[in-house]
Amino acid sequence: MSEHSTYVPGSAAEKWLDERLPVARFAKEHLMDFPTPKNLNYWWTFGAILVMCLGVQIVTGIILAMHYTPNVAMAFDSVEHIRRNVNGGRIIQATHAVGASMFFAALYIHIFRGMFYGSYKAPREILWILGVIIFILTMATAFMGYVLPWGQMSFWGATVITNIFSAIPIVGESVLQLLRGGFAVGNPTLNRFFSLHYLLPFVIAAVVALHIWALHVPGNNNPTGVDVKSSRDTLPFHPYYTMKDLYGMVLFMIPFAWFIFFAPDILGHPDNYIQANSQVTPAHIVPEWYLLPFYTILRAIDFNVLFINSQLGGVIAMGLSMVALLVVPWLDTGRVRSGLFRPMFKWFYLLFVINFIGLTYLGAQPAEGIYTLLAKVCTAYYFIHFFVVLPVLSRIEKPLPLPTSISESVLGKAHA
Amino acid sequence: MIKTKTILVALTLALGLSAPALAQDHSAPHIEKQNWSFAGIFGTYDQNQLQRGFQVFREVCASCHGARLISFRNLAENGGPGFSEEQVKALAAEYEVVDPTAEGGVRAGVPADRWPSPFPSEQDARDANGGSLPPDFSVLAKARGLTDPFPFWIFNYFTGYSEGGVDYIHALLNGYHEEAPEGFDLPEGKYYNDYFPGHAIGMAPPLSDGQITYEVAEGQTEVPLTLEQYSTDVSAFMMWMAEPGLVSRKETGFKVLLFLVLFAGLMWATKRRIWAGIEH
Structure with missing residues (x-):
């Protein structure tokens, strides 16, 4: 989309710069003139909201790192020191902690938007895969960040989650020791998690840059899923979508601020206000809410399959749940992208969303009684959706007639 | 279609965000929520209550419990x-x-x-308390919580309910029984409490009616000298210890939210203006 540039240097200085490093040209083409489908709805503002979330986490995180001490004897108190004695510390710390949850809320909405409108389909497979990589990196970053306050859930969460890696055949034990920096979670673990927690956001930022690059090659998908046919279908990104995205961001900041100022701890677990103690195990060890769906899948495999024991089975299932996301462009091969024109997909998608909420809910429940059965059912459906429902639907479903162009569908709506 | 989807996403969020709250002990009896002056958007501490709570803390609790961050x-x-x-x-x-x-x-x-610790080391604290360690009070009010049954916990996200810890502490202080119910095997040196996980608590009932005399300044109404009153006051004081900046945080929050709502309104108007005349 960058072949036909409309940038004309306005002055001698701009011309001089343009011949050496065309940043102004780049900004004009990609941040201002970039042709964007005119029918994007508010679900499309979450991309910009996520960029904001990443920015907020990086800025607050850098400030927190100035006051935090990554040492098992001092970490807990240093976080309290930030809350109590650092100017604005309670707000900065709360923004970072609540920010993680808001980041994931936006991330899940963004992913589910992509799944409904078929945004992973050709020619956007790479764009989608980069997105899944960002998702996985963000989970790793958030998990390591949760360890840093060195509360009970930090410590026991770190113990349980790192333990997952011990299930890998042959190299498992070595990987586990490398992650922990020893035989158990301790000071070396805290130190390396702090280091990685500081590093990974910048890796994420780099993948985000690739993600946006991969977006700017085919351009945005849109609610109809129909390709852009002419310039009548699009609007320049600025001022139309800069404005719409900014409005979306401000709206998003309202619940964000609500949690920061009025319930900064409601998204965390009270046990994390107890300093880590390797001698006392909490009654229930629960990860943060955003990891729960995958935690359920991990725990759902509590039986051995042939030579695979239940622990390895759980790890394989969890890994496979990510792989399913990565390969979905090749599982859902139907030509029609948007769920709006897929009468059967629509219902299965709804079921998938409900099932995913179920997985989240079950992750917070003790692994006993009816919950273990429900966890198995929900886990099974998660995979059935990807590996059975989507491929079968692509073959048997008869999509509704598509509008010939975006502008036609827009006009149709306006006159209806 | 948009509407159903909006509702769905809202539900996803509500459920997802609320899940950790579900993870707590299911067997605990119902804890009654109190009317705290510091709850809600306009919550502030009651200075007199904090002073009374400090008196209870200093005269009773502080002989075993530290507050190392204060x-x-x-x-x-x-x-x-x-x-x-x-x-x-x-x-x-x-x-x-x-x-x-x-x-x-x-x-x-x-x-x-810092507030001096009552014992020089953890081991000394245990030795003096029959093997139990009296927890530090600095953040204790946030290190405890209570679980609402489904679907009531969902509402907590909309009311900003953050007083679970003090509600639990208040209930605990009022939850002692002279004798354990029949059939309950109470270990030597432990006390029966309705709200303590497992019911056998190492702390003897710390407060009783008339134990502490509050000084009443001239012109102020007299405060009842009861267990209920003491426990409420000391719980409030513990909340302050855990969240000393709560009042300014909420005051700032109100201004921030007010600004954001107005700003969002302006942004909406601007966005509409820019998009006017575009079919989309």
Whole structure:
């Protein structure tokens, strides 16, 4: 989309710069003139909201790192020191902690938007895969960040989650020791998690840059899923979508601020206000809410399959749940992208969303009684959706007639 | 279609965000929520209550429980119990503080000192308390919580309910029984409490009616000298210890939310203006 540039240097200085490093040209083409489908709805503002979330986490995180001490004897108190004695510390710390949850809320909405409108389909497979990589990196970053306050859930969460890696055949034990920096979670673990927690956001930022690059090659998908046919279908990104995205961001900041100022701890677990103690195990060890769906899948495999024991089975299932996301462009091969024109997909998608909420809910429940059965059912459906429902639907479903162009569908709506 | 989807996403969020709250103990009996002055958007601490709570803490709790993150100076800071700097100075001077640089290794406290721990080490604390460790009070009010049954916990996200810890502490202080119910095997040296996980608590009932005499300033109404009153006051004080900046945080929050709502309104109007005439 960058072949036909409309940038004309306005002055001698701009011309001089343009011949050496065309940043102004780049900004004009990609941040201002970039042709964007005119029918994007508010679900499309979450991309910009996520960029904001990443920015907020990086800025607050850098400030927190100035006051935090990554040492098992001092970490807990240093976080309290930030809350109590650092100017604005309670707000900065709360923004970072609540920010993680808001980041994931936006991330899940963004992913589910992509799944409904078929945004992973050709020619956007790479764009989608980069997105899944960002998702996985963000989970790793958030998990390591949760360890840093060195509360009970930090410590026991770190113990349980790192333990997952011990299930890998042959190299498992070595990987586990490398992650922990020893035989158990301790000071070396805290130190390396702090280091990685500081590093990974910048890796994420780099993948985000690739993600946006991969977006700017085919351009945005849109609610109809129909390709852009002419310039009548699009609007320049600025001022139309800069404005719409900014409005979306401000709206998003309202619940964000609500949690920061009025319930900064409601998204965390009270046990994390107890300093880590390797001698006392909490009654229930629960990860943060955003990891729960995958935690359920991990725990759902509590039986051995042939030579695979239940622990390895759980790890394989969890890994496979990510792989399913990565390969979905090749599982859902139907030509029609948007769920709006897929009468059967629509219902299965709804079921998938409900099932995913179920997985989240079950992750917070003790692994006993009816919950273990429900966890198995929900886990099974998660995979059935990807590996059975989507491929079968692509073959048997008869999509509704598509509008010939975006502008036609827009006009149709306006006159209806 | 958009509407159903909006509702769905809202539900996803509500459920997802609320899941951790579900993870707590299911067997605990129902804890009654109290009417705290510091709850809600406009919540502030009641200075008199914090001063009474401090008295309970100092005269009763502090003989076993530490508060290592609290400094004497905090007691004179804004949004707290509102003692004067002179009062805090005098109070600190009443305590001996370990200081290797001082002559003899101890000196009189100053406002910048932390609240002195009642025991020199964890082992000493355990030895003096039948093997149980009295938890530090600094953040205890946030380290406890309560679980609402489905679907009531969903509403907590919309009311900003953050008083689960103090509600639990208040219930615990009022939850003692002289004798364990029949069939309950109470270990030696333990006490039966309705709300303590497992019911066998190492702490003897710490408060009883008439135990502490509140000084009543002229013109103020008298405060009942009851267990209920003491436990409420000390719980409020513990909330302040855990969240000393709560009042300014909520005041700022109100301004921020007001700004964001107005700003969003302006952004909406601007967006509409820019998009006017575009079919989309």
